[in-house]
Amino acid sequence: MDPHDLPPAAALPLSGCRVLERSRSAAAAYAGRMLAAMGAQVVMLEPPGGSPLRRAVPLLEDTGDSALFAYLAVGKRSLLCDTTLHAGRELLARELADAHILIDDTPVRERAAHGLDAESIGAGFPHLVHVSVLPFGATGPKAGWDAEEVNLLHAGGEGFLLPNGLSHELFPDRAPLKIYGHFGAYQGGCMAAMCALSAWWAQPESGGQYVDVSLQDAVLSVGAFALQRLGDGSLEHRTTRRFRYGGVFEAQGGFVELLTLEDRQWHSLVELLGQPAWAMEDALRDPLERSRRGDEINGHVREWMARHAVEDIVRRAQELGVPAAKYRSPDEVFHGEQERARGLFAPAMLESGAPAEILVAPFQFRCTHLPGGGRVPALGEMSHEAPQELAQEVLQ
Numbered sequence: 001m002d003p004h005d006l007p008p009a010a011a012l013p014l015s016g017c018r019v020l021e022r023s024r025s026a027a028a029a030y031a032g033r034m035l036a037a038m039g040a041q042v043v044m045l046e047p048p049g050g051s052p053l054r055r056a057v058p059l060l061e062d063t064g065d066s067a068l069f070a071y072l073a074v075g076k077r078s079l080l081c082d083t084t085l086h087a088g089r090e091l092l093a094r095e096l097a098d099a100h101i102l103i104d105d106t107p108v109r110e111r112a113a114h115g116l117d118a119e120s121i122g123a124g125f126p127h128l129v130h131v132s133v134l135p136f137g138a139t140g141p142k143a144g145w146d147a148e149e150v151n152l153l154h155a156g157g158e159g160f161l162l163p164n165g166l167s168h169e170l171f172p173d174r175a176p177l178k179i180y181g182h183f184g185a186y187q188g189g190c191m192a193a194m195c196a197l198s199a200w201w202a203q204p205e206s207g208g209q210y211v212d213v214s215l216q217d218a219v220l221s222v223g224a225f226a227l228q229r230l231g232d233g234s235l236e237h238r239t240t241r242r243f244r245y246g247g248v249f250e251a252q253g254g255f256v257e258l259l260t261l262e263d264r265q266w267h268s269l270v271e272l273l274g275q276p277a278w279a280m281e282d283a284l285r286d287p288l289e290r291s292r293r294g295d296e297i298n299g300h301v302r303e304w305m306a307r308h309a310v311e312d313i314v315r316r317a318q319e320l321g322v323p324a325a326k327y328r329s330p331d332e333v334f335h336g337e338q339e340r341a342r343g344l345f346a347p348a349m350l351e352s353g354a355p356a357e358i359l360v361a362p363f364q365f366r367c368t369h370l371p372g373g374g375r376v377p378a379l380g381e382m383s384h385e386a387p388q389e390l391a392q393e394v395l396q
Contacts, residue, residue: 020043029073031103042076065354099125101200126207135214149178
């Protein structure tokens with residue numbers, strides 16, 4: 001898209017919304033990132049030395065920039081705000097007075113000392129949407145518990161259910177550690193962003209609200225189907241959790257994910273396979289019978305996949321309407337024709353000044369293009385905009 005065709009900032013969905021973000025975790029930072037992608041002005045309130053996310057791995061070899069921080073912070077701004085100082089708390093109060101949303105992951109035990117407890121915020125800024133983002137929420141017996149990503153995955157049930165399918169078949173003795181990256185944090189950050197927007201849209205009628213987000217709850221919601229089956233008396237486990245037929249198959253040159261939930265998709269799969277005799281059996285017209293014989297069907301599909309090139313499989317499957325896709329490398333995703341056509345990546349500038357391309361957002365709007373990109377803010381870049389006497393003490 002031509003840069004001249006991009007909408008002005010005022011036309012973006014969250015233009016005019018001002019968000020303050022105090023984030024030590026990827027979850028809170030991701031919530032702010034989602035709002036920034038939609039046009040909100042997001043200001044990171046950082047302590048002296050900056051957010052620990054600035055030093056989070058992986059680090060780019062050429063520049064030393066944190067790739068994680070660059071993704072989470074692009075398009076935001078940074079203001080030093082040391083709330084252990086009187087001047088810092090005054091600066092915080094001034095910022096809160098002009099903000100619409102506060103996203104905060106300060107541990108519950110530390111909030112009162114920083115003037116960030118829900119009671120103080122609610123009394124002083126009744127217009128504000130205050131979103132708390134903590135591993136186990138801000139209330140209840142685990143409110144004071146810390147957690148890393150691996151804890152969140154197991155506390156939310158996914159650790160019990162993964163790895164499954166082909167992964168379990170190939171590596172049956174592998175320990176159920178965690179999904180790569182920050183799966184739980186991103187789930188929680190997405191929930192926090194949606195909760196923030198829900199409360200903000202209700203603000204004209206309801207006033208400000210305090211929203212308590214638990215990352216454990218967010219991860220738990222991912223396994224809603226497993227919970228539903230638990231309610232029916234069926235306990236899913238990584239050794240049994242899989243689609244009755246379909247899943248991940250190894251082909252020539254890569255792996256294919258195949259999913260056929262509907263009759264029409266089954267018939268298209270049979271055509272993709274060349275209408276073999278075993279698939280033409282009358283009994284397999286019944287989806288329940290196909291489920292019962294899932295292992296048998298997968299054996300046939302696996303043997304067929306192993307004889308064909310992954311690109312040919314996916315191309316033909318898409319022509320026939322079979323839900324199938326190749327597992328691609330990051331480089332293939334970045335240079336993919338589909339991703340480029342949809343403008344999934346946008347130019348950005350890292351804190352070091354090096355250029356980069358960063359994912360715009362995991363969503364698009366039909367009528368409003370999200371430009372993405374921007375700069376990764378330098379630590380405290382906004383501090384000179386604070387009142388001079390406050391900035392002097394905050395920067396000490």
